Amino acid sequence: MRSLRSGQALRPTPDAEPAPTEPVPTAAPTATVTAEATAPAEEPTPEQRGLAEDDGAFVAGLNKAIAEAGQSGERIFVFRLQGVVKGLQRWSGNDTISSQTVRRSVEALIMASDPDLLLWRVPGGDLLGFDPNPKPGAVAERIGGRLMTGLASPLGPPGRQFILSPRLGIAIFDPADGTAEQAIEAVTRTVVQTTFGTPFLVHNRYIAERSIREDRTAEELPEALSSGAITVEFQPRVTTGDHKTAGLEMLPRWHHPDRGSIPPTEFLRVAEQKGFLVDLGRQLRETAVTLARDWQGDDLMSDCRLWMNVAPLELCHPELVPSMTELAEARPHLSLGLEVADSRLLEDLVFLRIFDRLQELGVQLALDNVNTYSLSFGRLRRLPLSMINLDGELVRSMPSTTTNRELVRLICTSAAERGTLVTACGVETTEQLEVAERSGVDLVQGFAVAGLRPAKEMAHYLSGHR
Numbered sequence: 001m002r003s004l005r006s007g008q009a010l011r012p013t014p015d016a017e018p019a020p021t022e023p024v025p026t027a028a029p030t031a032t033v034t035a036e037a038t039a040p041a042e043e044p045t046p047e048q049r050g051l052a053e054d055d056g057a058f059v060a061g062l063n064k065a066i067a068e069a070g071q072s073g074e075r076i077f078v079f080r081l082q083g084v085v086k087g088l089q090r091w092s093g094n095d096t097i098s099s100q101t102v103r104r105s106v107e108a109l110i111m112a113s114d115p116d117l118l119l120w121r122v123p124g125g126d127l128l129g130f131d132p133n134p135k136p137g138a139v140a141e142r143i144g145g146r147l148m149t150g151l152a153s154p155l156g157p158p159g160r161q162f163i164l165s166p167r168l169g170i171a172i173f174d175p176a177d178g179t180a181e182q183a184i185e186a187v188t189r190t191v192v193q194t195t196f197g198t199p200f201l202v203h204n205r206y207i208a209e210r211s212i213r214e215d216r217t218a219e220e221l222p223e224a225l226s227s228g229a230i231t232v233e234f235q236p237r238v239t240t241g242d243h244k245t246a247g248l249e250m251l252p253r254w255h256h257p258d259r260g261s262i263p264p265t266e267f268l269r270v271a272e273q274k275g276f277l278v279d280l281g282r283q284l285r286e287t288a289v290t291l292a293r294d295w296q297g298d299d300l301m302s303d304c305r306l307w308m309n310v311a312p313l314e315l316c317h318p319e320l321v322p323s324m325t326e327l328a329e330a331r332p333h334l335s336l337g338l339e340v341a342d343s344r345l346l347e348d349l350v351f352l353r354i355f356d357r358l359q360e361l362g363v364q365l366a367l368d369n370v371n372t373y374s375l376s377f378g379r380l381r382r383l384p385l386s387m388i389n390l391d392g393e394l395v396r397s398m399p400s401t402t403t404n405r406e407l408v409r410l411i412c413t414s415a416a417e418r419g420t421l422v423t424a425c426g427v428e429t430t431e432q433l434e435v436a437e438r439s440g441v442d443l444v445q446g447f448a449v450a451g452l453r454p455a456k457e458m459a460h461y462l463s464g465h466r
Helices: 055-072 086-094 099-113 137-151 179-193 203-229 264-274 277-297 320-330 349-360 377-382 391-399 402-417 430-438 453-464
Strands: 076-083 119-120 127-130 167-174 200-202 230-239 245-256 260-262 304-307 335-341 362-370 389-392 420-422
Touching: 055 076, 055 119, 055 127, 076 137, 086 167, 099 119, 099 127, 099 137, 099 402, 119 167, 127 179, 127 277, 137 167, 137 200, 167 179, 179 200, 179 203, 179 264, 203 264, 203 277, 203 389, 230 277, 230 420, 230 453, 245 264, 245 277, 245 377, 245 453, 260 264, 264 277, 277 304, 277 453, 304 362, 320 335, 320 349, 362 377, 389 402, 391 402, 391 430, 402 420
Parallel strands: 167 200, 245 304, 304 335, 335 362, 362 389, 389 420
Antiparallel strands: 076 127, 076 167, 119 127, 230 245, 245 260
């Protein structure tokens, strides 16, 4: 097990007398946090917070809880929490919110959700925790849900609120599966599998197997980056009705000589975890723009925009705007656009400033993966969007789900009022295509109209689909 020596195990006690110098947030209704319930201005003493002497104390406590659960036939709720707020502050240069304020707010909210939880501050900013009282699996999973609900709400004192993008991996740990070391490994492997769109996962056998497979991907990724093994392909985006090509989406691909095609969701997640995502994203965008230059020279891109995906982590990195400036200036007649996954995090002032700078370059913004569980009409109005991309799952459900068809019509009507286009992504059948077009979308993308194509085939395709 990785050493946790420099961390601290902590448990709040009712004897602590907080004297905060700043108010701490009210979070979701399920876990309200008040100033009286949060951390004091000065770091509490070990006696006040029940701090363990070392990492061994945390492991010993977890082993004791596992043993007690084995006798009662119940399970232990164990979790590992990650948040990207520190990275967001570092990359954006936003120093108005201290890391101490973030830590206090998060810990206070967690303790409000379940006062029995024991926490450990892992070096690097993660939090490990468990509930020492054995609980049925369903109850433990509800605790995880409450944590995510609270952490997804704005935190911080009035005027200095911030939004976390938390990642939570939990295990409803069966004592028959081993000791504290196995429980910690389970939640660590699980939190690594979370994504921006799926930030909360419960450990299971599939996650364990996928995690082992991704360990190999992590070992081979640096060589793939340096050798150019990760390439790009393109999928056309066509107008409704006449099906003329109006855009191309750049999609990364890794064709491994022994393992076959490695899914982008896998190697992009590994790249983010290992710190390669910013370099990989820049490399892929440069490659795509270089390839599109040749088609532009043949006047095949005059009415076609090149769309490239960008992760939130990349979006707030200080290199993004300069690199996009270089690409835009080098190819002044090539229309560029960036797609970012839908999230409430995008309403943060840091992102809004970046969007303004990109617009000044002529780079358009698309909100990607818009679906029923992330949709916010307020966010669609507030963000400077040129395009809204409907998630494929939503699009494919439209023929059989009346409510989703009506929802898409509302999105299209609202977007049209602001001059924003709507794309139905993931269209796979003629029926889905017809329903999407009747619902008012402006463009469609998917195998029903055009499949994924390598760069060498794009010039031929564009010449016949203008």
